[in-house]
Amino acid sequence: MTRFSGYFPILGWAGDYNRSALASDLVAAMIVTVMLIPQSLAYAMLAGLPPQVGLYASILPLVAYAVFGTSRTLAVGPVAVVSLMTATAVGEVATQGTQAYLAAATLLALISGMALIAMGLFRLGFVANFLSHPVISGFITASAILIAAGQLKHLLGVSAGGHTLPEIVGGIAGELGSINPSTVAIGAAALAFLYFVRLRLKRLLIGAGLRPRAADIVTKAGPVAAVAATILAAHILDLGSRGVALVGIIPQGIPAPALPVFDFDLVRTLAAPALLISLIGFVESVSVAQTLATKRRQRIIPDQELIGLGAANIAAAVSSGYPVTGGFARSVVNFDAGAETQAAGIFTAVSIALATLFLTPLLTDLPQATLAATIIVAVLSLVDLGAIRRVWIYSRADFSAMAATVAGTLFLGVEVGIVMGVGLSLVLHLYRTSRPHMAVVGQVAGTEHFRNIERHEVVTCQDVLSVRVDESLYFANSRYLEDRIAELVAQRPQLRHVVLMCSAVNAIDASALESLEEINRRLRDGGITLHLSEVKGPVMDRLKRSHFLEELEGGVFLSQYEAMAQLQCEREPVPA
Amino acid sequence: MTRFSGYFPILGWAGDYNRSALASDLVAAMIVTVMLIPQSLAYAMLAGLPPQVGLYASILPLVAYAVFGTSRTLAVGPVAVVSLMTATAVGEVATQGTQAYLAAATLLALISGMALIAMGLFRLGFVANFLSHPVISGFITASAILIAAGQLKHLLGVSAGGHTLPEIVGGIAGELGSINPSTVAIGAAALAFLYFVRLRLKRLLIGAGLRPRAADIVTKAGPVAAVAATILAAHILDLGSRGVALVGIIPQGIPAPALPVFDFDLVRTLAAPALLISLIGFVESVSVAQTLATKRRQRIIPDQELIGLGAANIAAAVSSGYPVTGGFARSVVNFDAGAETQAAGIFTAVSIALATLFLTPLLTDLPQATLAATIIVAVLSLVDLGAIRRVWIYSRADFSAMAATVAGTLFLGVEVGIVMGVGLSLVLHLYRTSRPHMAVVGQVAGTEHFRNIERHEVVTCQDVLSVRVDESLYFANSRYLEDRIAELVAQRPQLRHVVLMCSAVNAIDASALESLEEINRRLRDGGITLHLSEVKGPVMDRLKRSHFLEELEGGVFLSQYEAMAQLQCEREPVPA
Incomplete structure (x- = not known):
């Protein structure tokens, strides 16, 4: 039962729900709604989809996350980077504006949702660890630049396409002749207003006596004000007839739930981008959720977050939406506005649904x-x-x-960029750990300690070589170990014993085991005995499962000191 | 000069060359030649190439390796696994028996050689570490099964193709009606004879008074005896007219050196398989070379081995050959026969050249x-x-x-198999290190030691949490660290301080740094101060390059004991 209820976090909080939480959640939901409506429309446009798809993606997914998610304040819905990735992935299989494009976007949400749930059920969240912080950070910066560049065409009133920076810039450059002045005017005004709101308004409001948190929330309503003002301007000045592209008629009502058409070939093509979208969305979302949870000393459960986000995406797919995840800015607004539980998400969904039913006619202009x-x-x-x-x-x-x-994303596209970054960080990690620090050690005179002969004045032996490896032994460094031992042995003709000091070895995998067996055999053939010292308990337990300890020519000593005492080495003169 | 001569190991040994080494090398070369001739013909057939190509690949490449290689006893030339991989790679771009097939095989050797040399010059040999021992071992076992299955058609005298086990088995099953009895008879006889030689002859010879090493070498001549006997049988019984497939006329003479045709599209298609062939060949070759070198306390230099094998492959490409590498069995024979220097390889090349010039007419039948x-x-x-x-x-x-x-290689082909194995071992490695051992520690009463509270009876504090991480911090485990700390903090409402004990942390990469910054910020927002203790010198040096130490709310303590002394924690009652 506990395991089962773990999959439904709502069972944990709904029972204790009270009037005070209800009030807080309702207020937060109103504020998030005001912020979410223009964002939904805008990100749908970024994804190449009709504006109402952004609204659809902000209703059911929020309810699904409220049932399955563990963060009390995460606000899910369409976000910028995922919308860009959707545009890229779907743009490769269908043309914008067609029914096939819409179908592919919902299918993408379905695949992404199923992938997230599968990762959650099989506890595969660690796969997200492939995405290192620098790769994520570089990817988001480059995506943001790509997105901003891609929006320039809407500000200029020209039509241009492209998925990489050169394509986008080239496309716009080719259309500079057909710039629409009215569009530029309205775009520039909106841009200036929004920057004013973001950079100045909060300080002005605080100066006027508003509390900082309230000022912050008012500031977040800037986009709605811009939307309202420009709708009015477009209507009064009849900008539509002056060539300004308007959103147009948005169908009222909410589509009936339906499964996306399951085209197997399309699924195969979209699988890889869907996985990338899932991972990027998950990493971003968990990072926001973790930040907000710790502020109130609450907990989120990353594996259950996969299920929560997966459910949200499947909800997006069955309600004609497109891929969603937790958004940074809107989650912070939700948190700051005082949301106490996931119910705020349900209330937000209800208000967006009401807006979709009743307010969309206002958005035509x-x-x-x-x-x-x-x-x-x-x-x-x-x-x-x-x-x-x-x-x-x-x-x-x-x-x-x-x-x-960054370079891959800007110049070759988002998918190539992320794959290049992940590939390179793996290669570099392997390179770093493939040459672990290894020290030849000697005894610090008068003690039982053994230290690096290059850093300390120590006593060594002519016929015994003691080597300490400062890393767990696994496939990336096992051959280096073989090479280094071979090298050290080749330099010492009088050698009779090699002692491998394993105090820093936390694990030995099958590759390293085979390398140790190989080293043992090679040394034996060369008339040298291999010994181990200071092997940790769990490592020893595992070695006992193999034949290595039987094949090992020498012994396994509890301490390096004991090893040296037993081997009775011929002392080398202490260096002057 | 030293760096330069490092690229030409021949400069190191040719100067000291003497009559005794000459005698040993000549004897070894003769014995290796006897073994290499049937192998060259056989492996060329396995690669889908005319038999003489195997001989060409056993001449110049050996000379090139003698100049550039660092192993004194490694014998290079065509080997089984690389021949199979060649057949797979070339089979995808050309049809067996055509000029295009030949050209693609030599081009493959050229790309492989250039890749090896590039890896050697840029010291990228660590890339071979991606291939873990279990992956290599599984790959070789599966390849051997594939190769053996693929040869059945020659034993049965039927024509069938296929690159995977189901294809091969299916192909042969469909041809069972057209089995050639004479071929089966000669094949079965050869097989029985070779197995007798391998399993029994050595013991018989030793029983008859031969020294074990000599018996071993005579045994290696088994294939030549089988070749001679079956040629005789085919000639006398006129097996060719009974439908037994014979090698046929082999062109006498050695082709003039020429560069393969450089078709850019073909290069792109062959690049990935060439890289896999290079890596597999390198790993196998270095392993043999290392084993033999250590026996005589000699050294090989892996990065220079890349150059040596690269030179051998380029030599193969310019002499109408195909990809080569160091062979296990023949290198052991070379070593056991007493080869002292790389000159043995040059002498082997000369004898193979002579055989190619004068003995090939004998091979027609x-x-x-x-x-x-x-x-x-x-x-x-x-x-x-x-x-x-x-x-x-x-x-x-x-x-x-x-x-x-194994499964990938047998059922989906050699390239898919190796890629699946490498991919999975990387994922599993990341999984293993993504959840490092972390222990909450407390003070062992009356000492300055801090130990795991779950294993030892220790004193802890209500308001200070001390956590030890037993692994370097990097991208694969940095998020786990965030999650674990968040979890530990959520369980302890009275907490005021967290001390991260870094005694086992050898490195902190940029991802982990950002996670630490994030943990610091989150704890601060929750009213908790983060401290570090026992940070190693090199890790501290690197942290000083960032702003983390300035942002860190708490202190960096030299020892955990000092940290606890300064934080003056409220002691929890010692557990009874």
């Missing part, structure tokens, strides 16, 4: 340039060039992985 | 079934089912990677 401005302002805050500099200073290896991700 | 029998006997000794069992007992994780490699 909304200029697309306003949405583009909203997107640009939102995503440019994700560009973190400082992070690139910090990683450069901290570690060149991490920087290379980050640089590969 | 050689039945292909004899070569198939040679291959089967040679490769079945590579099948190591015991290794699979040992890995199963030792580690289930390693076993899964091995099983994936």
